[in-house]
Amino acid sequence: MPEKLTSRNLLNQLQTRHYTNAYTAKMKGQLVGWATSIFPQEFCETMDLTVVYPENHAAAVAAKRGALPLLEQAESEGYSVDLCSYARINLAYMKSQAAEVPIPLPDFILCCNNICNTLIKWYENIATELNIPMILIDVPFNHGYEPTPAAIDYIKSEFEECIRQLETITGRQFNFERFQEVMKLSNENSRAWKRALDLNQAVPAPLNGFELFNYMSQMVCARGRKETGELFKLLIEELEEKISLGKSCYEDGEKCRVMWDGIACWPHIKHNYKALAKSGINIVCSSYPEAWVLLYEPGNMDELARVYSMIGNNTCMEYQADRREGEVRNFKLDGILFHVNRSCKVMAFMQYEQQRLVAARTGVSIMNFDGDQADPRNFAAAQFETRLEALMEIVSQNKSAKKSKEVMNNDPA
Amino acid sequence: MTQLKELLSTLEHVAKHPAQVINKCLEDKRLMIGCTPEYCPEEIVYAAGMLPVGLWGGATSIRNANQYFPAFACSLVQTTLELGMRGVYDQLAGVIIPAHCDHLKCFGQDWKVAVPQVRFIPLAHPINRKLEAAVEYLKSEYSRIKSVLEEIGGKPISHQDLSEAIEVYNLHRKTLREFTLIARDYCTTITPSVRHNVIKSGYFMDKLEHTQLVNSLIGELKKAPPEEWKGQKVVLTGIMAEPKEILDMFEEYGLAVAADDLAQESRQFRTDVPEGKDPLERLARHWSCMEGCSLLYDPQKNRRFMLKTMAEESRADGVVACIMKFCEMEEFDYPIYKKTLEEAEIPLLYLELDLATPSLEQVRTRIQSFAEMISLKP
């Protein structure tokens, strides 16, 4: 009897297929695009275009410990070590194509700055060096709680421009019926992804949070595809089963439920995983994978514009704090571990105030550590471990303080 | 003192002691609005009868701002927040903060909390600036800012106020362009730091008054024949050429400024606000007309060609990239224009600058060897 297909296996298959398909397409002379991780994929999916995601690729390169030579290559070309390491890896890869997992070079690129403006500069350089067209969907930063009506109109007009540019690049017409289907499917997948993430609200949590970073790849690369729905269906079944058995992902149970704030440290992910497991800290959720939950009414372009504009990194202090506060409550968190990511300015520069706000609102324990999502040089294992210990200490102090408070409150006298 | 010297010392004094100008403004009961880098619609502030004051950070150590920024934020936002937290800007009625880069996006949000006494007036430009929809959108941003200023000033800003302000600013732009052209013929008098101070003083003065002073300066300069310059000339590119000590080093090693492509200097005044009926729309369209700045979307990096042409036309002996440490906007452009300049055999110096903790000795060595290197070029 063949072994039962697990979601983990299916994920690996899908990811491998994603990269090989891109290569096959390129070899067959089809157009291949590169896109930023939260570009409105609905447009390229409708056009049935082959698209790969440099951030996803750079993460894979870093996780396989292949980042350093590329980072050094970028530096030798004049790129500052202070730039986002995903960008440095990708810009070097573009020239040398030296990586364990190869991706084909692009014929066009798609950029949406809903996670940062760094991407725009990075993509400008790709477009310039390869002399290829670049499509930019700019979503103005939301200083207020929500995008203004004028911002929505502007973004919608960029959508139209994007369609026009895609038609020129491919020489094909945009099919609005198919567009509708893609939007429907993308929403179903987003809902399934949200459901999978939310299942970790169970105590104990059925999934180790680091797994979320892996499954997230599928949302980055194939949010509008049928197979993604199948993957999450399987994942949800597995998680529900674990929950019904009361099973924790840790053998000896989870001592502490924590949110990982920010991107993983890919080059050190194994170390991080072990260090967390050793202290019994379970990463039950993360602010990051949530970003790919993109829900809107299919066909409603205002909503489409809004949802792509309201990615966490593109929102104001209050909105971000509200989101985090919600997570603390929904996931019954004991603490938040903030990754002060050397690469990612937009995430790091509001973090300190976020820490104060969320701590004040929820009383949750907070700890941060210095790292980098893909540059292995910007992380110190010793600091990380000390910070975990410190976090555990504060959490247990907080827990006992809370208990004694409860006892006091229950005191009939 | 000759009139030329007097003019230069007035402008230098303003650039170096903005507080005095600001105190005068307070005496006159004129409201002031801070305008942070890199592009703010100063005309609207001016039309409201208020004084726009440029906030471009300053040489200061960080004692408070590290509660908001880790060490890897650019020193422009670090030091501006630091000064804000220390109460240096408490006299301002508000501060406009755009969101050109990731640093500025967060800076605005942090300002709101860290410096609550100085009202935060946000601004987010459209990056796809060539689209007609971008003009509409930016107009709505400007219109919101206009309402905020009306509320602060307690009186409406009319179309005519705005149109007049645009005229004042366009005239100022024209005058500064003229100054930068003339300056390159008088490199002994207009040293790099003098040139910088002439331009920088405009951030703390009424533009009308500044235009008059610079115009008189141009007139005085023209009275003498162009000065012979035995040293070398360079084009400065980047966000800004500060800390100010570096300009003295240029002078020390025989380097004059042939032209600049700095956000704090020429990028502000090389493009006029275009003609049109609706003044807010004209201001919004101005943004679409601008070119060649690391903050302006440029998928073919035409900036590299502009820079090459600028170096050639101004007969510069080299280009100096004044890179604000941690400024990715400039850091991404650098390898691209480096290639273009190398191909054109134009020498290029990379200077990493930091306002908060300048490591000036290293900068000095680099400037010195660059100056020597280009002086040897045939």
Ligand code: SF4
């Ligand atoms: S890591 Fe941060 S800076 Fe880099 S691409 Fe992602 S969001 Fe942008």
Ligand code: SF4
């Ligand atoms: S210097 Fe660079 S990083 Fe700093 S605010 Fe200006 S554009 Fe942003």
